[in-house]
Amino acid sequence: MSGVMAGKVALVTGAGGGIGRGVALELAKAGAKVVVNDIGVSLTGEGGDAGPAQRVVDEIVAAGGIAVANTDSVSSWQGANAIVQCAIDNFGRIDAVVNNAGNLRDRMFFKMNEEEWRSVIDVHLNGTFFVSRAAANHFKDQESGAYVHMTSTSGLIGNLGQANYSAAKLGIAALSKSIALDMARFNVRSNCIAPFAWSRMTSSIPSETPEEKARVAKLQKMEANKVAPMAAFLASDAAHEVNAQIFAVRANEIMLMSQPRPVRSVHMSEGWTPESIAEIAIPAMRNSFFKLERSPDVISWDPI
Structure with a gap:
């Protein structure tokens, strides 16, 4: 297959469905050989099934592409290294990493327990670091490579009941910037996408009140595969001048x-005192304060 990823090898985590599946299919369509990673568990971590990853591989092969399934977990150092090694063992190299694997443990901050906090941080933030780090030496040695990380407006702007997810996703944006700074000398790029899409992750959003139902109806218009072209572009050499940026993709809108x-x-x-801060500094800056807003308050127009 030919395209912007011809001759490249890419791995996509959490690629058994939703956004990850769309990205894996798009990368294969663009000519990449793809490692399709998915541990095949529910959003809350139950189960474990190689089927989702293999089904995506079968789709890619049926369309004339090349892919291999992997079921290692991003949430451990060993698992992340095994995912990258899968690319090396099967295809001899690695050119792009798309960090998409995710889970949810939504709970109001004042009710969230340790397991709900740690499990989300482990998959999103630790997983993004572990997989990125596992590929880093390969990218460094070949003096090329691209990282694409999935962040979220839940972290960039804010959302209710997602302290764990928001913290992880904002952390990913900072991690991406650090990777870009540290790896630029080796011609390696790192960018983020904040996706708006109806997927297994967003299907857990409550839809009981009329307002909630209206919000879900909007989300359902935003197909998961709409995110894939941007991910494939950022993974390709066509994006060689794009580094350390954060994009949001919302239906046909970037x-x-x-x-x-x-x-x-x-x-x-003469320096500040608590009293002079209260009297002078805060009043001077108050008009520039950010409101206590959620993602849908800031990006409130209908999807294009």
């Missing part, structure tokens, strides 16, 4: 997301 920068400053030549 957004470049802001990153934290100073928006206002105040200076006191």
Whole structure:
């Protein structure tokens, strides 16, 4: 198969369904040999089935592509290294990593327990680091490579009942920037996508009230495979000048997301006291404060 990923090898974690499946299929369509990773468990971690990954591999092969299934877990150092080694063993190299694996343990912060916190951090944040780190030396030695990480507006902006998920996803954005800084000298890029899509992850959103039902109806219009072209582009050499950026993909809409920068400053030549901060600094900056908003409050227009 020919395309922007011709001759490349890519691995996609959490690729047994939803966004990950779409990305794996798109990469194969673009010419890549693909490692389809999925441990085949539920959103809350139950079960374990090689079927989802293998079914995606079968789809790729049926369309004339090349792929192999992998069921190792991203949440351990050993598992992550085994995923990357699967690419090396089967295809001799690795050119792109798409960190997509995820889980959910939604709970209001004041009710969240240790297991709910750790399990989400382990898969999203630790998993992204472990898989990225496992590929790093291969990228460094060949002086090329691309990372694509899935972040979320839950972390970039905020959402209710997702302290664990939000913390992990904002952490991924910072991790991506650090990877980009550390690996740029080796011609390795690292970018993030915040996807809006109806998938197994979003299907857990409550839909009982009229407002919740309306929100879910909007989400259902945003097909998971709409995210795939952006992921394939960022993984390819066509994106050689794109590094350390955060994009959001929402149906047919692509957004470049802001990153934290100073928006206002105040200076006191003799130094500040708590009283002068209250009297002068805060009133001067208050008009630039960010509101206590959630992702749907900020990105509130209908999907394109």
